[in-house]
Amino acid sequence: MAFELPALPYSYAALEPHYDAETLEIHHSKHHNTYVTKLNAAAEAAGVADKSLEDILTSLDSIAEDKRTPVRNHAGGVWNHTFFWHSLSPSGGGEPDGGIADAIHGKWGSFEAFKEEFSNKAANHFGSGWAWLVVNSADELEITDTHDQLCPLSLGQKPLLTIDVWEHAYYLKYRNVRPDWITAFWNLVNWEEVNKRFSS
Ligand code: MN
Numbered sequence: 046m047a048f049e050l051p052a053l054p055y056s057y058a059a060l061e062p063h064y065d066a067e068t069l070e071i072h073h074s075k076h077h078n079t080y081v082t083k084l085n086a087a088a089e090a091a092g093v094a095d096k097s098l099e100d101i102l103t104s105l106d107s108i109a110e111d112k113r114t115p116v117r118n119h120a121g122g123v124w125n126h127t128f129f130w131h132s133l134s135p136s137g138g139g140e141p142d143g144g145i146a147d148a149i150h151g152k153w154g155s156f157e158a159f160k161e162e163f164s165n166k167a168a169n170h171f172g173s174g175w176a177w178l179v180v181n182s183a184d185e186l187e188i189t190d191t192h193d194q195l196c197p198l199s200l201g202q203k204p205l206l207t208i209d210v211w212e213h214a215y216y217l218k219y220r221n222v223r224p225d226w227i228t229a230f231w232n233l234v235n236w237e238e239v240n241k242r243f244s245s
């Protein structure tokens with residue numbers, strides 16, 4: 046079965062004023078959708094169209110080298126965006142509680158210190174890509190970034206939270222000021238979902 050564009054878990058206007066409806070609609074219905082279309086072609090060409098997205102992303106090395114790059118880029122593009130939409134919520138923001146709060150305090154000492162490091166990672170990422178909170182292969186929380194559409198699943202990591210810092214994610218509203226987009230992002234973080242990911 047072909048890969049399909051997943052519906053957003055909220056309406057295009059639901060994240061206003063922090064994330065404007067026009068950017069979100071283009072981001073989902075155009076950018077995300079294009080990754081889906083191109084993934085279907087790339088997966089077919091590579092003979093992995095019957096696999097799940099997660100299986101593809103965790104076994105990229107099994108794909109012939111000359112077919113691998115478009116699969117990696119577009120499978121990552123599909124998965125990363127779906128994960129990102131579910132990282133946000135109209136009722137998000139604030140500080141986490143539960144297991145992820147304890148783990149963040151254990152690693153960074155305070156939520157503020159975590160937030161500062163994550164924001165700096167996102168702001169200083171050069172070019173297109175993503176900043177992430179992951180559980181790394183040593184089973185520790187880590188703030189990372191990936192270029193283009195590289196997915197942490199392909200690095201053996203368990204992603205918990207992400208922000209898209211491609212210009213298409215923020216340029217209509219925040220123009221060249223990526224730090225303003227990052228500030229707005231903190232008002233939308235779906236900590237309930239992050240907690241579920243952390244404890245799963
Ligand atoms: Mn994007």
